[in-house]
Each structure stands twice: as structure tokens, then as C-alpha cells.
Amino acid sequence: MYQSAFKLEVLTPIFVGGANQKEIGNLRKAIKAGMAFWWRAIQQFDKVEDLKKSEVHIFGGMESKLDENGKQIQTEITAKCRIDTDDYSSEIKNQKDYPIHTESEEDFISKEKSLVQLAKYSGYGKVGEGVEYIPSGSSFSLCLSNENGSDKIAYKQYQQSLIDLCLFGGIGGRQRNSWGKFILENLNSANLIERFKKLQVGELKNYPAFSKDAILFQTKECWDTPIKTVIEIARIYRRARVGCNLTTNKLKGVDSKSDDQNNDDFTGRHLGEKRQYLAHPLQIKNRMDTPAAINVERLPKSIHFNVMPCAEEKEKYRGYALYLPYKAFTNATHQAKYIAAYIKLIELLTDYGFKDIK
Numbered sequence: 001m002y003q004s005a006f007k008l009e010v011l012t013p014i015f016v017g018g019a020n021q022k023e024i025g026n027l028r029k030a031i032k033a034g035m036a037f038w039w040r041a042i043q044q045f046d047k048v049e050d051l052k053k054s055e056v057h058i059f060g061g062m063e064s065k066l067d068e069n070g071k072q073i074q075t076e077i078t079a080k081c082r083i084d085t086d087d088y089s090s091e092i093k094n095q096k097d098y099p100i101h102t103e104s105e106e107d108f109i110s111k112e113k114s115l116v117q118l119a120k121y122s123g124y125g126k127v128g129e130g131v132e133y134i135p136s137g138s139s140f141s142l143c144l145s146n147e148n149g150s151d152k153i154a155y156k157q158y159q160q161s162l163i164d165l166c167l168f169g170g171i172g173g174r175q176r177n178s179w180g181k182f183i184l185e186n187l188n189s190a191n192l193i194e195r196f197k198k199l200q201v202g203e204l205k206n207y208p209a210f211s212k213d214a215i216l217f218q219t220k221e222c223w224d225t226p227i228k229t230v231i232e233i234a235r236i237y238r239r240a241r242v243g244c245n246l247t248t249n250k251l252k253g254v255d256s257k258s259d260d261q262n263n264d265d266f267t268g269r270h271l272g273e274k275r276q277y278l279a280h281p282l283q284i285k286n287r288m289d290t291p292a293a294i295n296v297e298r299l300p301k302s303i304h305f306n307v308m309p310c311a312e313e314k315e316k317y318r319g320y321a322l323y324l325p326y327k328a329f330t331n332a333t334h335q336a337k338y339i340a341a342y343i344k345l346i347e348l349l350t351d352y353g354f355k356d357i358k
Contacts, residue, residue: 002155003145006162011226011307011317012181014134015126015173022131024092028085030171031142032059035161038168041209041324042199048206058154080154084143091138094130122177122234136226167192168322169304177237178230178305178319189218189318190311193357196322206327208302215346217354219319222310226317229307232353233319237305240348241275277341294334302326302342321354
């Protein structure tokens, strides 16, 4: 039998909804889903069908097969390993506005009301609705086990997937905006950079994955809490995404029309022609244009924001942005526009507060 126990620290609030979206759901399932995502991201399959088949045989799920009569049937495949967590119910909180946990953070936000809006911006649909969450500063234990000990390779893949989840991502609502972040003890930004450089190989895939075109950025500054770091990431991202300066937009009390009048960078708050290639479907209040359909039901964001403890400064945190481009469109024109939109976004992120790790 193979078995490992891990102590995990929550850096940014985890919003894992269950049947009732305002109540904490199954943390174990959310972690497993996160591990499966980052397992897929390091694979080198040419065909998505082969990727899915391999994933099912490692993480479990339903597999489609043809029976002897040529009829398609569904077969349930059992996961190679088991994931268990301890009781974390005592850690659950309920927030009515934004998740603040220290006097330092309360003072940080009270100085500028726009910071509350930035927290809500990055956690849209979660922050400010009174939902339950697991707060930063919490901790819980996780156990990986393979009871029959028959597949050491799969067990090692589970372990590595958990580490990659801790390094690159999070779980639950708004995980790509750096919410839902937890880490293993002793992991820091040096581990993140080292792992990224090993994975920066290969060509673009038909699914979100590491390749030679992947890029890792870090914020030019560090902050003394994860929440402050999330808010600063939101400040940079919002400014780049809508192409307006936060010193002149409505978060500072200026009429929202100035967002588009002052925009000479990207797209403007009320325009979606380019922004639809960053993520789709796209919701824009008071939209001023009607761009052509891009013929996809869903286009997840190709940049993953992240918070990590600084290796170079104790008790400090730095923001990270991981760009994972892929073949999002079969249509060459749309694919080119997708890449162009992210190139522009990356240019603006580096202008406003990120830098390439190189």
C-alpha cells in the first residue's frame, strides 16, 4: 500500500459551492478536480480523446466503449488512488462583504474604498454575496493512498499533480483569479519557477497545457499578506483587461464614460471585440458594440493568477500570472485573434505591474 499525508495551508479564501452555492461543498472532490486539471496540463497527447481516456484510467470516471454488438456502453472506471481530508468544518466562515482576516488588511482596505471593489471584481459572484468559505490562514490535512499498491506510477502522478496544483493553481470559485489557493508546507516561489522551467517545452496542444509558448510572470512587488496580493493582482489585471488607468476610472469617483474616452491601450470597459478572445461568454454592462460570434460555447481564460510565498523575502507574498495558450479555435482567423488578444494583454500586464521571470 502506498500512502502519504500532507499538511496544507490556505493562502486565499476557498469558495467551493455544493448543491447550495452559498454553502461549502465537497473539498475532496474539488481538490481531485484541480489535480486532474494540472495533470492534463503537463501531458503531451496529440489527441484530446487519448488524453481523456488516460485521465479516466488514473482519476476514475465513465468510459465509452462498443460492446460485441457495436452498441456504445458506459463503463465506470475506479480511480487509482483515494483522496481524503480531515474535518475542516470548524474553519468555515460566512462573509457578507469581502474576506478580511487581519487588522493589517482591514487598515489596508479602509484607506481606499476602491480596494473593496477590486476584491469583488476578482471574486465576482463569490465575494460580497454572504457565501461560506474557508479563510486564509486556515489549514487542513490531506491523505493520498493506493490501497492495493498495484500502480506505483499512478500514485506518483497523484503526488505530482497535488504539488502542481499547489504551485500553479487553486480550487473552487474564481480560482484563475488567485482565489482558492493552498500550499504544501515549505513550498515557495523558487519551487514554482523551477517547476515551470522544466515544463516549458513542446508545441501548442488542443487543450490548455504547458508548451514552449507558455510564459510565467511575477509582480514587481511583494506584499505582507495573501489578500493584499490578490487585490494588487486585481488592480493590475483590471487595468490591463479594460485598458484604462485606475487613477481615472469610476473606482476613483470619475464617471464611467472616462474609461472608454481615456482608453488607447486595449478595448475599453464597454467594448468586447477583443476581450471576447480572453474569455467567453463575456458579460459587459452597457455594451457599446456587438462583435461577431466566435462560435464557441465557452472559452476559459488562458491566464492563471496565483499567490505564492516569496523565496527571497520571509513573510512576504508575490503575485504570479501563468499564460497557457493552446489551439482554442479550429478557425485560423479566430485562433490568430485569440493569440493577438493575449499578446496585447500580456504587454499591458507587464506595463502595469508584472514582469517576465526569464
